[in-house]
Amino acid sequence: MKKNQAKLQVQNLEVRYSTKEHSTLALDKVNLSIREGEFVSVVGPSGCGKSTLLKVAAGLLKPAGGQAMLDGKEIDGVTGRVGMVFQNDALLPWKTVYDNVRLPLEIQGISRDRQGEEVRRLLRMVGLAEFERYFPRQLSGGMRKRVALARTFAYDPELYLMDEPFGPLDAQTRVTIGKEFLKMWEQVGKSVLFITHDIEEAIALSDRVVVMTSRPGRIKAEFEVNLERPRPFYDIRFDARFKELQKEIWHCMAEET
């Protein structure tokens, strides 16, 4: 693994949503680069363009200006192995929890038996082992999000794009799943672009935290997180450097609203 090459490189990115009536500039001159194996979190006020940034990186949206490159190649449509957790859960309503998680494995053509093992392991990890036969409609909001998470883990992409993945989870579940994810990540070292509203979470997980301005979104500041790894996902919060960083980021964001 060439740890130094940029996995995702965003240069002067501009995105505009146009309808007949309005034209909204969502992102304006955004520059961002994620190295191979780096964990970057993005925080920013609501509606500043975080989801938009992620969609561009996934190749689902075409930028109006600038460019986004994956492994040095311009992103044109969905290219590399990119796994996305959508802000809404994007589960297939007609498939059971089991089949929803199985989907990426099936697409990769993995054998049925290994699919079953893997799916069960992941469902256990997100605490939904008993719900494998349920349909999404029969789950609570947080449970649905956990299924979506398990599905992305099953895909295990080279670049994780996660849009508020722990959004509707209670504090404890958040910690449990966050811990698992961090452990998993520390073992394999994939690149992650992580969107969250929880500054503590951003710091606890990331190598770098990026703060965006309010709409049109620009990069306001970047914070290196110089905390050793592996980190204790929860206890790290009581570290002095952590507290310091948290305060800094908070103030940086506070200027925005």
Place this chain on the structure above:
Amino acid sequence: MKKNQAKLQVQNLEVRYSTKEHSTLALDKVNLSIREGEFVSVVGPSGCGKSTLLKVAAGLLKPAGGQAMLDGKEIDGVTGRVGMVFQNDALLPWKTVYDNVRLPLEIQGISRDRQGEEVRRLLRMVGLAEFERYFPRQLSGGMRKRVALARTFAYDPELYLMDEPFGPLDAQTRVTIGKEFLKMWEQVGKSVLFITHDIEEAIALSDRVVVMTSRPGRIKAEFEVNLERPRPFYDIRFDARFKELQKEIWHCMAEET
């Protein structure tokens, strides 16, 4: 206002979801009572039945056992003036932001002019004044939630039922809107049943915090929040009693997962 009569009274509540394949006991012997003008928060692990509890209180779900009473009368269908913020935003996709917020005012038969004033005031409050002509599809997740909040404020019910209303909002917006809401609430003193994953938020807002067990949901503990009002929504977090309570509730919940 009879500050002592229970606005919402839940006794031995049991709720069961049944389909052909499974039958899930969502709530089991839940007892809870909210006084007139009281602000109660509910926290609990994902999938424990918080949304279910709210739906029963709103009259949208029939309990399998026990009873739920509003103003001393058994809830049968949607009865009293109850305002609900749904976990998903439940905006009308075919109406603009303006019309979505206007909806409850229109139903109450308020004059067009006063509707306009009120809607604009509320949109300003949630920071969406410029977006009044947008359709929900053109908004970010957090912006949609803010529209849903503005709509509930417009209705100004006697009992607020709020299901993770600040869910997909960034920390700052959360504080801004939380502050506004608290100010509003302290002026008029409506009863609130508030679901959140953020323990700090629960304490900062509430008179009482209720912790639920994991599925099937039962009331595990209740914590009185003896902090004077009006409270500074953000700065109260640095209060010693606040920290103490936060730790207690955290540990109480931690036992659950």
Place this chain on the structure above:
Amino acid sequence: MSGTEEYGKVKVWSGRIALGVLLLGLWELLSGRAFNAFWLSKPSLILERIVEMTQKGTLWFHLSVTLQEAVFGLIIGMVGGTLLGIVLAYSGIFERWIYPYIMALYSLPRVSLAPLFIVWFGIGMSSKILMVVAMVIFVAFYNAFEGIRNIDKDLLDMMKTYKAGKLQKLTWVILPSITVWILTSLRLNIGMALIGSVIAELVGANRGLGYYITYSSGMLDTTGIFTGLFLIMLIAVVLEQVVIQLERRLLKYR
């Protein structure tokens, strides 16, 4: 790849016209060569006939009658069927009782009902409009009904908590929700209405495009048949464009 992509107007229309010209050209060329011209007529002959009919004034005479029948029947049937669908969807168990009977009625061949239509409604315009209604109403009913079954329950719950009245639920949630379904049935029903008016004109008519086609068919005048069919297709295309405009307006929120 989404089926709703936007293309330039020029690109779309030039393609359409090119395709149309191509088809007509092939028809013109092959007719009389690859197959017997008598059975398929020819675009040039049809055009000639249309000019001839315009000069004699019979074109508008027949066209207007069919158009009137189809449009009135379409409107009545759409409104009636949609209302029926809505009412029935909210009629509780009664719906479950009556539904199979409605679908059974729907399957009745309207052509075979012609004698009863004459006995009951005569042979004037009204009986023809009723025949169109009988064609149109079921699809309208069915789509409205199915649309209601597919309404997002959360939205209705939301309306309930605001204590919205029946009318408010209808205008704010139910009608907008089923708009897609109503438009679908409207588009399907354009064809149905035209077919209905032709069927109605089979019996007890002395004008209208259906009459003209039947008459030509009796005369073994294939050019006449195809001219009639062509004019019907023309009406369909025009009405379809009207609906597309309507759709654009009503569904712009998507």
Place this chain on the structure above:
Amino acid sequence: MSGTEEYGKVKVWSGRIALGVLLLGLWELLSGRAFNAFWLSKPSLILERIVEMTQKGTLWFHLSVTLQEAVFGLIIGMVGGTLLGIVLAYSGIFERWIYPYIMALYSLPRVSLAPLFIVWFGIGMSSKILMVVAMVIFVAFYNAFEGIRNIDKDLLDMMKTYKAGKLQKLTWVILPSITVWILTSLRLNIGMALIGSVIAELVGANRGLGYYITYSSGMLDTTGIFTGLFLIMLIAVVLEQVVIQLERRLLKYR
């Protein structure tokens, strides 16, 4: 109030039967009293006729022909139309070009085309099945097409990020998404198929329920007409129940 509430089977069926008995009873009683018995026949006469036809063996003779035409035509038309809808929805601008022509063809009155069908396809079973296909295929096409336009874009985006192949997109997202629409068109098309086979039998046939109805009409035998219509309704109801079972299975996730 949601249109999808569940009621007990007993309650539903007893209501249906009661309603049926009530309607038939009224018909029986009023026929000959309130209105002319000749034009509406009577349930008892129809029953008698059915018994008579069963004994003579003509019942199954006519019924089976119509049933075959309708069912084969329905299957071919549904599969063909749905595939056409899917293919066209993903054909880019080509769809925009060809779409108006398809809708124009749809509006052609099949009754008027029947004689041409004979010339083109003969008078055998195949030409009748083709007539049914011509009735069925457009609604199937249209609903599949419209269904695809209504697929949740997020789900397709999700499939894209997993780099799903065409076939996987089809089986995991597209087909399940448009199942509601396909079922709608299937239910609408039961009636269409029956109407189509009757129309086909109007022209050039010597068996089938449509033939029987036409023949009875020629004999001024209204009981015969109604017996034919009743049997067609019976087929419709039976096929409808089959679809309902299918629907229950396919849409159980809702």
Place this chain on the structure above:
Amino acid sequence: GNSPAGNPQSSGAPSESKPAPAAASPTTIKVGLVCGGMTPLLTQIGINDGSFEKAGLKIEKTCFNAGADAVQALVGGSIDINLGSYEHVLRQQKNGLDVKVYGEIYNGVGYALVVKKEAPYQKLSDLKKTTLAVTKVGSLSDTGLRAGLEKDGVSAEKDVQIINGGSGATMLAAIESGKAAGGMVSEPTTAQMLASGNYRILYDPPFEYAGIVIMAKSEWAAGHKDAMKAFLKVNHDVNERAQKDPQSAVEPMLKEFDKIPQDILLTAIKNQLPKVPAGLKITKAAADMVVSTQLELGAISKEIPFDKTVDLTLLP
């Protein structure tokens, strides 16, 4: 009566080598006709009493709703022989399609104008300003009515409204409901309606008219001379028998029209038989009448010579 292979004339045909073509493998002929009426009476009797089978012919009958549809099937090759109006032959000839007449089984329009018994009209000229129904505009019943009207000085275009009335129940509905003052009805509907006592015939086209002829593509007839001959012969024999003993036709016709009482059927048969031309020969007068009406209608633009459309050489 006749022995199945009693075909002296078939042995006269040069192409015929086998003495008894019948029994073993019957020749199949696909015959198209407008069912519901009994103008093609002879063929209907022949089919139902087994005469065709005995002659070694297997008849596959197909019913059509209108004569024009049947003609299209004939030209399209779906049927071999069509029993229909001579006017269709003319129109086909005009279209350059080689359809010819090989015999006639009914000379007359075959439709009579029926009105309600108590209706005030007594003659055609009373019908001005009324609506009249024909089975299908442009069809035989239409031509017949128009010819009558014009003769009595009533303009079919200006003085009356002529509408499509269909046949059978549809037509009855139009008359009974009073929406049409009268309608062109054929046997056995006429007999049924008269028997009810509520209707009467106001006008029965009295002129000769090549109403139901036996037509086929000349190409087919040339290739199936024996079959055509045998077909004509059976019709001819049936005619001889029925003319002598109308009662004998009732039973086979009952198979065709099983819902019609015997006595009514007999009346209808008796009404029809006199209109069957002698020797099944189409007369020049009947053909000319058709030609002139068609010219008037504009269905054909110039006279088409009798011998170009008629071939009576195959008749017994």
